[in-house]
Amino acid sequence: MRLKTIDIGGLAAPNNVFLAPLAGYTNAVFREMCLRLGAGLTFTEMVSAKGLCYNSKNTEELLYITPSYGGIKAVQLFGGDPEFMERAACSEHIAPFDLIDINMGCPVPKIFNNGEGSALLADMPRAAALIRACKKSGKRVSVKFRTGLSAGKIVAADFAKMCEDSGADMITVHGRTRDKIYAGEVDFGAIAGAKAAVGIPVIANGGVFCDEDAERLMNETGADGVMVARGAMYAPWIFAELTGGGPPDRRALVLKQLEDTAALFGERFALVFMRKMAAFYTKGKKGSSALRERLFACDGLQKLRQMIEEAEF
Ligand SMILES: Cc1cc2nc3c(=O)[nH]c(=O)nc-3n(C[C@H](O)[C@H](O)[C@H](O)COP(=O)(O)O)c2cc1C
Structure with a gap:
């Protein structure tokens, strides 16, 4: 471009x-x-x-x-x-x-x-x-x-x-x-x-x-x-x-987005919002439909952090 x-x-x-x-x-x-x-x-x-x-x-x-x-x-x-x-x-x-x-x-x-x-x-x-x-x-x-x-x-x-x-x-x-x-x-x-x-x-x-x-x-x-x-x-x-920027560390970015969103808008919003974003970001990757189901069943930020740590972006 x-x-x-x-x-x-x-x-x-x-x-x-x-x-x-x-x-x-x-x-x-x-x-x-x-x-x-x-x-x-x-x-x-x-x-x-x-x-x-x-x-x-x-x-x-x-x-x-x-x-x-x-x-x-x-x-x-x-x-x-x-x-x-x-x-x-x-x-x-x-x-x-x-x-x-x-x-x-x-x-x-x-x-x-x-x-x-x-x-x-x-x-x-x-x-x-x-x-x-x-x-x-x-x-x-x-x-x-x-x-x-x-x-x-x-x-x-x-x-x-x-x-x-x-x-x-x-x-x-x-x-x-x-x-x-x-x-x-x-x-x-x-x-x-x-x-x-x-x-x-x-x-x-x-x-x-x-x-x-x-x-x-x-x-x-x-x-x-x-x-x-x-x-x-x-x-x-x-x-x-x-x-033309170098490829960023995607997982680190998503984790930071999670922490910043929680700090600014509260944990409840961050959980709902970041479950959705994590599902978007992993769409098309290996195991993404199973992950999507787990994401939407996830009921706490700590669990969500763990899933992001393990996901492929
Ligand atoms: C979920 C969603 C929310 C949107 N919200 C706005 C908005 O607030 N203001 C706006 O001008 N367009 C909004 N749009 C339209 C987009 O800015 C854009 O014009 C449209 O998605 C086409 O671009 P794309 O093909 O890159 O998605 C929205 C689109 C989507 C999918």
């Missing part, structure tokens, strides 16, 4: 391999682990602008940043109301962040039916107002969106232009339509169309699970960088592979 720095409205991301926002996964510990493995930029899970304005307890955890996190701090917000978006973007909760990404791709009905996430693909004036609302915070703003709602309604190039005209400093295009959710081929042509339409950095997203995938996505779209989602959820060491 061809590495380069990305200039996001004057903020320099050290490389062009980014960790995607992943609800339920990209917590503070996971983000720092990916950053240390080589990710050029990481994002929080998506955070509701409205929830943030109402100080919901859960929001605080989503926005937490480890003190040792050394990268650009990027938060992802979702919402459909420019007034709430502006209040959220200008709030003290967002003050520690350098970059606000706006979610305009989420396909989930609860979000979509609220006029948020991918619903904005069909409402460009509102999408533009949301970008301008975030820009009032004085922070860099990026937008992550899909190519369209369905195959007959590809809007990627026009939407990209709208983002740039409204003040966005970068865009990420997930090369699938809303109705495809996370499955199916990535539409290289639609991402290429978005790239050709704007001068701001364009990051391509979808289907990157190894260096070859990243290379192909870059070549076929002309994008400036790639964003990795499920590939990182199953193998965070993909960042070392894509950025």
